Amino acid sequence: MSYGSYGTQTVLGLTLPIFAVLHAAVFVACICALLSLLSTGAIFGWPLPSQLPVWASILILVWIYFMVTAPLRATRLMGHHWGGAHVGPWTALHGIFWLSFTVLFFWLAYHHIPEVHALIDSLPKIWPRSQGSFNVESFV
Numbered sequence: 001m002s003y004g005s006y007g008t009q010t011v012l013g014l015t016l017p018i019f020a021v022l023h024a025a026v027f028v029a030c031i032c033a034l035l036s037l038l039s040t041g042a043i044f045g046w047p048l049p050s051q052l053p054v055w056a057s058i059l060i061l062v063w064i065y066f067m068v069t070a071p072l073r074a075t076r077l078m079g080h081h082w083g084g085a086h087v088g089p090w091t092a093l094h095g096i097f098w099l100s101f102t103v104l105f106f107w108l109a110y111h112h113i114p115e116v117h118a119l120i121d122s123l124p125k126i127w128p129r130s131q132g133s134f135n136v137e138s139f140v
Contacts, residue, residue, distance in 0.1 A: 016076060016090055020097035023072045027098075028105040030065040032116050037061065039122060044115055 033043050037057060042048060048057050076094060109116040 012075075012078070013090060016094050017097045019072045019075050020094045021101045023069055024098050024101035025105055026065065026068055026072075027102055028109060030061065031106075032109060032119070033061055034058065035119055035123070036115070039119060 036042065036044050037048075037054070041054065043057075043061075110120055111117070
């Protein structure tokens with residue numbers, strides 16, 4: 001198996017964390033949009049067409065997410081192919097960056113975007129209370 005040149009490996013090593021941050025931002029935006037869609041029937045106040053069912057809008061939103069993140073995933077897989085024997089640490093670094101920036105972006109969205117804050121605060125009211133012994137108020 002031939003690996004890329006040293007320059008190619010260096011560029012991929014430098015861009016993989018950047019792509020992990022971009023992927024985390026798109027993931028957080030998609031989750032917030034899905035929560036907004038499920039709780040209000042609109043995506044951050046943008047109403048959907050009345051004849052479009054909710055399940056179809058969820059599928060469309062997930063499809064858009066996968067289409068936007070496909071180049072980011074392809075770049076990561078290309079890095080796996082060209083990384084040679086050192087692909088393990090870069091894969092771990094990508095996962096750490098993605099997870100930490102996902103948490104950071106959720107935190108930032110919750111504290112600095114009023115719509116996301118209101119959406120997250122309204123989730124316990126939306127969840128059915130008859131789901132066994134799970135009580136949301138005990139965790140808040």
